[in-house]
Amino acid sequence: MKVVKFGGSSLADASQIAKVRSIIEADENRRVVVVSAPGKRRGEDTKVTDLLIQLGDSIQTDGTMDMDTYMKIIDRFRTMAEELALPIGVLETVKDRIDQAIDLVKEQSNNALDTLKACGEDGSALIVSSYLQQSGLQSSYVNPKEAGILVCDQPGGAIVLEESFERLYGLRERNEILVIPGFFGFTPEGQLVTFSRGGSDITGSIVAAGLKADMYENFTDVDSVYCVNPMYVESPKQLTSLTYREMRELSYAGFSVFHDEALIPAFKEKIPVCIKNTNNPSAQGTMIVAELPERESHVVGIASDKGFLNLYVSKFLMNREIGFGRKLLHILEDEGVSFEHAPSGIDDMSVIIRDHQLPPEKEQVVVQRIKEELEVDMVMIERDMAMIMIVGEGMNQTVGIASNAACAFREAGVNIEMINQGSSEVSMMFGVKSSELSSAVESLYRTFFE
Amino acid sequence: MKVVKFGGSSLADASQIAKVRSIIEADENRRVVVVSAPGKRRGEDTKVTDLLIQLGDSIQTDGTMDMDTYMKIIDRFRTMAEELALPIGVLETVKDRIDQAIDLVKEQSNNALDTLKACGEDGSALIVSSYLQQSGLQSSYVNPKEAGILVCDQPGGAIVLEESFERLYGLRERNEILVIPGFFGFTPEGQLVTFSRGGSDITGSIVAAGLKADMYENFTDVDSVYCVNPMYVESPKQLTSLTYREMRELSYAGFSVFHDEALIPAFKEKIPVCIKNTNNPSAQGTMIVAELPERESHVVGIASDKGFLNLYVSKFLMNREIGFGRKLLHILEDEGVSFEHAPSGIDDMSVIIRDHQLPPEKEQVVVQRIKEELEVDMVMIERDMAMIMIVGEGMNQTVGIASNAACAFREAGVNIEMINQGSSEVSMMFGVKSSELSSAVESLYRTFFE
Known part of the structure; x- marks a missing residue:
């Protein structure tokens, strides 16, 4: 059996939902369906989830409801229900649930905002299941x-509890097609909690793992995963297959197809994941699996992300001071700052941190503590750094990849501020100035893919 | 004024001491002389310090003196004194001091072995000063x-106390040429303590700093510092000038000209250091200074060292666990293991450690603790790693150096196991398998110096 997840653009309107139906009908193994909230129909459209958040905020801010936004939400569902000629009861149920959630927000109940946000996925699921049944x-x-x-009770950041998987397995008994709204779960006490943004992918992955599905199909609006962000390279190569590790490293560093942890439950159960296009379901898509036979080229993708900073510390004779690195990391941990990498020289050490982890107020505290507690000669913070990661199984043991990459930077005239290689077997990471990111990525693409 | 230090080969026999005299006479600024113990006269010869250590060991082991070794030591000094036609009293003083030190070792007095080891330098100083005077x-x-x-009382690893520098400054009052034995100092309580091996360089540097000398000249048996270890490359280029930082990074990673901390006292006082050849004093030598005007090539040297290991740890979702890196380093610190570098991936981290820091017994303990306390998925230790460092002021900001280096590895067919770049402004470090060190270094030399 297959668990199939459809993203927001696949559920944006009645014609998209008709496509979803055809896809489900085309393969009798597609037995469990997980749905997102309705996404954008056109470029300037607003996603239903964003409308719900806007609505919740307006109630919380001034106690009254933003009627315009409310009407837009109801209208999205109404149009779909009408175009699909669903029984009037479906739209009424959707509206009732939204109204109930609004009341909870007004009453300032626990997790009320999560309950309201979840109405997008819930409405999608009601409409899709009704349409499937009717057709x-x-x-x-x-x-x-x-x-x-x-899930545990962490509003907006739910984490699945282990017992869920066994419970989900029970759904295998059911014979009809099941439609589950993505994005949220419940605490053992019955409280609704949402996952982080993009959480329908998480739900799909959890459901696939719990059901021990043969495959988890994730339908989006692209034919496949690209080997590089199309923002930097025109019509880049498509990836037909990837390993879990490759996908995880790529999505960590800016591949937006998935949130970097969404697929973990499926990975743990070694369930193959397939990314496909609702608008072109016959395209091969991208398969993500535990292991792959050896490929010709070792580099499969280039990921990149902005928004890093370098905290540079130097102290004469640092390398003779046992515990220096540990103490520096301890100060950061103490201040709740998590770090990404920590390359070190003899008398100096850099710590690469995501920019938002160190707002100016915190920067002051951290810098002050490092100066005082570690008696360093210099602390310096350099913002506007970007990270580029080249990813591929086996590249760690392949002579020449580092040099090809380094040549690509040189050809682009980009200075490499940092190289981190040697730990991961499947990736190599480079730090550059944000302003040089795009030329560096273009040049790497030419080197490895053209 | 200049402080001049002569190494063991410059003091190996009478003819060498005659050269030392000429060098001192040739420049009236050479007012303070620091000497090592007599070194090897020929390839198969034994250094006096090694003979003294052998002698001390024999007494400690079986309580009796190894007469053969004793005679060899006395004979080295006797031959010199005779050939230089020194008054008989000089040899008697040298012998008396050795005999007194032997008695201390027999009595198992504190620091007796340090006192015996120091007799080599002390004898050299007595002979040189007497010869200068006589001539x-x-x-x-x-x-x-x-x-x-x-110094502080740490036998075999003395550390100079701050007050020494002011006291040394008093020597400027003296008008004659002063000859000071290198390698040892005294605790405030009057106990003799030696520096670590090669400690005459340390003495020279301390004396130069204390006297605020205009230059510290260090006479060895090579015309200059080479840009790469001559073991790997035939007659490599000579370096005419280096900055302190370059020298420090180079000597950290295997440049054997200096112990990597020997020059620190001189560096702190910004005293220029000149490496010269006793056997060819007119050669230019290598100047080591605080700052240099910009040079054409940014890479000035390639240093390399074997004997490292990689402790590799992987854990699923490591990057989400605040404090993981710190905890790992804490276990190492707890076990007294100091680390060199710690490159990290998303779900894995490597720690580069000097091999001798982690003998098999300790390896077991450390691995066990990491497994249990950090609940990791895998811990692996890979020995026989070598580090290669390319060094040069300004290279961090020069586009293309990383790529030239990486190309050199590729041309040599050597896989780069680790790259550490981004912290130090003056170096870039590469990890390779020890067996591939020599071909990698040769190839880097061709790239940067030919």
Whole structure:
């Protein structure tokens, strides 16, 4: 059996939902469907989830409801229900649930905002299951509570509890097509909690793992994963297959197809993941699997991300001071700052940190503590750094990849501020100034893919 | 004024001491002389310090003196004294001091072995000062106690005390040429303590700093510092000038001209250091200074060292665990293991450690603790790693150096196991398998110096 997840653009309107139906019908193994909230229909459209957040904020801010936003939300669902000619009861249920959530926000109940945000996915699921049923496919809406998705109580950042997987396995008994709203679960006490943004991918992955599915299909609006961000390179190569590790490293460093942890539950159960296009379902898509036979080229992708800073510390005779590195990292930890990398020289050490981890107020505190507690000669912070990661199984043991990469930087006239290589077997990381990111990525693409 | 230090080969026999005299006479600024113990006269010869250590060991092991070794030591000094036609009293003093030190070792007195080891330098100083005096140059032997070299009581690893520098400054009052034995100092309580091996360089540097000398000249048996270890490259280029930082990074990673901390006292006082050849004093030598005007090529040297290991740790979702890196370093610190570098990936981290820091017994303990306390998925230790460092002021900001280096590795067919770049402004470090060190260094030399 397959668990199939559809993203927001696949559920944006009635014609998209018709495509979803055809896809489900085309393969009888597609038995469990996880849906996102309705996404954008056109460029300037607003996603339903964003409308719900806007609505919740307006109530919290001035106690009254922003009627314009409310109407837009109801209208999105109304148009779909009408165009799909669904029974009037479906739209009423969707509206009732939104109204109930609004009341919770007004009452300032716990997790009320999460409950309101979740109405987008919930509405999608109600509409899709009703449409499948009406068009002749046996189908039920299954609420995450009924499905057994238990999470810890961390509003907007739910983490799945281990017992969920066994509970989900029970769904295998059901014979009809099950439609589950993505993005949220419930605490053992029955409180609704949402995952982080993009959480429908997480739900899909959890459901696939719990059901021990043969495959987790993730339908988006692209034919496949690209080997590089199309923002930097025109029509880049498509990836037909990737390993879990490659995908994880790529998505960590800016590959936006997935949140970097969304696929973990599926990976743990070694379930193959396939990225496909709702608008072109016959395209091969990208398969993500545990292991792959050896390939010709070792570099499969180039990921990149802005928004890093370099905290540079130097102290004469640092390398003779046992515990210096540990103490420096301890100060950061103490201040709640997590770090990404820490390359070190003999008398100096750099710590690469995501920019938002160190706002100016915190920067002052951290710099002060480092100066005083570690008696260093210099502390310096350099912002506007970008990281570029080249990824591929086996590249760590392949002579010449580092040099090809380094030549690409030289050809682009870009200075490499930092190289981090030697720990990961599947990636190599380079730091550059943000302003030089795009030329560096272009040049790396030419080197490894053209 | 200049402080001049002569190494063991410059003091190996009478003809070498005659050269030392000419060098001192040739420049009236050479007012303070620091000497090593007599070194090897030929390839198969034994250094006097090694004979003294052998002698001390024999007494400690079986309580009796190894007469053969004793006679060899006395004979080295006797031959010199005779060939230089020194008064008989000089040899008697040298012999008396050795005999007194032997008695201390027999009595198992504190620091007795240090006292015996120091007799080599002490004998050299007595002979040189007497020879200078006899040949018409006003000269005195000055004991480190009289000179004011105070150290902490750490046998074989003395560290100079701050007050020494002021005391040494007093020597500027003296008008004759002062000859000071290198390698040892005294605790404030009057106990003799030696520096680590090669400690005459340390003495020279301390004396130059204390006297605020205009230059510290260090006479060895090579015309200059080479840009790469001549073991790997035939007659490599000579370096005419280097900055302190370059020298420090180079000597950290295997440049054997100096112990990497020997020059620190001189550096702190910004005293220019000149490496010269006793056997070819007219050669230009290598100047080491605080700052240099910009040079054409940014790479000035390639240093390399074997004997490292890589402790590799992987754990799923490591990058989400605040404090993981710090905890790992803490375990090492707890076990007294100091580390060199710690490159990290997303779910893995490597720690580069000097091999001798982690003997097999300790390896077991450390690995066990990492497994249990950090609940990692994998710990692996890979020995036989070598580090190569390319060094040069300004290279951090020069586009293309990383790529030239990486190309050199590729041309040699050597895989780069680790790259550490981004912290130091003057160096870039590469890890390779020890077996590939020599071909990598050759190739780097061709790239940067040919």
